[in-house]
Amino acid sequence: MARQMKDSGIEWIGDIPAQWQVIPHKYVMHKEKSICEHYKGEDIISLTMNGVIVRDLTAGGKMPTTFDGYQYVDPEDLLLCLFDIDVTPRCVGVVRNHGVTSPAYSCFKVHEGYHNAYAVGKVFEHLQEKKISTTIHTLLKLSRLPLKDPKTFENFDFTAIRGRDTDRLKSLPSLSAIYAHRNLAFIGPAGTGKTHLAQAFGYECCQRGIKTYFIKMSELRDKFTAARRAGREASVLNGLVRPSCLIIDEVGHCEFDKENTRLFFDLIDRRYNKEGVFNIVFTSNKNPSQWRSNFNEDDSLLCALDRIFDDATVFNIKGESFRGRNLETIALQTSRIKSPTSSENPLL
Template identity: 25%
Template sequence: MEYTMEDLQRQLHHLRMSETSKELPSFLRKAETQSWTYQEFLRELLSYEEKRREEKMIEKHLKWAKFPYQKSIDEFNLRELPSLSERQLKQLKEMSWLDESFNLIFLGPPGVWKTHMAIGLGLEAIYKGQRVSFVSMGELLPLLKMEEFLRKSQLKLKRIREADLVIIDDLMYMAMDQNEANLFFHLINHLYERSSIILTSNKGPEDWGALLGDQGIATAILDRLLHRSEVLHFEGASHGIKYRQTLFQTESVQNYLTVTISFISPMFSLFYPYYTLFNSF
């Protein structure tokens, strides 16, 4: 029985090898010109399909993660964060903490790259085949409150609950009412020992009770978050201010910026204290 190229491509597509189906003519030409053996031809064909499936899975997981931007760990300037050693950074990149369902809590004032580090680790997790979901606290609370009514909220929260790594950005940036605190607790309780969580916050855990409005709920949340966790402190003034760019280059404007930055820097240390819970990894 004679098979046409279209017949072979249709069979590959039926076997869900759609990427290989598209490239089959190219592989056949290479096999002829390079005198591949049957084994070589089959290995090249399957290796290509495997590679494309991995690439498509990464593309899908990146889309599902909903990162506000993409910054890799390699773009992180370790000299800007003296509280984190090179050894600790390597440990984080190895992602063994994710396999053990450890949580990471990044504390520090605004603008010290807590979110950058969280996104970088999220990207590393995706490249290792893990499902990641990123959500800010400002987005999460409305999702939780509208889950019962909106299909869109249900789908987003389903992906969050099924993720291997959940990144919650700007935790406790504002106070919650009792209903919001209860909903947040139930989410954390569901993720407990099922997924790893990365939290970024400019407030220490000792302040969370007041922001949650219920010390009992705060204790229950902390119990689950801190049971298996590492708390890392990001120090220094805002890098957004330090490396800010301006449209104006006149001397008067530059002098104004210098004075402004000099005034703001000590204000961060006054109004955004952070607290050491653990000294090292």
């Protein structure tokens, strides 16, 4: 039997089960922060992908120099991560142990009469997942990445790649490059998976809530040219600087005149000084040392290249093209007999 639903009356929540009530959260819980002035060995509570856990201090990893100044938490408290929401994989969880946690988290105490903090937490998780799903869909739509048959790391054939540094390639889904502000370049002949890897990186960024934009080099040239004619250079540059991950495909497939080369340098320069999480991903069938042949204004290009590869990882991919692996060639012949020529037919 299908569950009966009703309109919550709140646009971003949508429909809810018919028996539920919509109550402002201030009547259900309140925010509280009790600071631990002197840490005395209490459990360290962390909000993770697996919910709220007691952190193992012997496991290593990034640790503060002191836990003084952390806040106390109790069982049934709700922990919310309300900072860096775009890059935080989990934003809410229910505390199960007494301990201390980062003061950056928001701790909420559930009021008497609403003892099931787990149920309240599940509501928040549902709303969070709904928001994340909507955000991901919007980011993918704005990214210009293909949505019908997306190129992802899951459908890339890593088994076809050989070399001593294949682990570096397989580590791309961690997105460590963008968090380290490290540019990526995939260089190699046509059909070796360069664009697939670049788009897969962008797709994974969108899945993590990171704004991404994909553009071919010829489209970038046309975009610059149109902007110059309309006097919109600043607006276009702002739009290309804004995404955290900018993917420029097929560098070297077209030529840039002097003005477009200067705009390209401005783009690279502004992204080089960008704050937060960011990088640029390039694909090309030409070695970067050959890119200058497609640009004019050498001084600007050299400055741009210097900034691109100041902190970058270049994957040189060699080998046969992946394309055509499913090509099937069928040889056929008609049943008609070749007509004889005049020399072969004595009656003609």
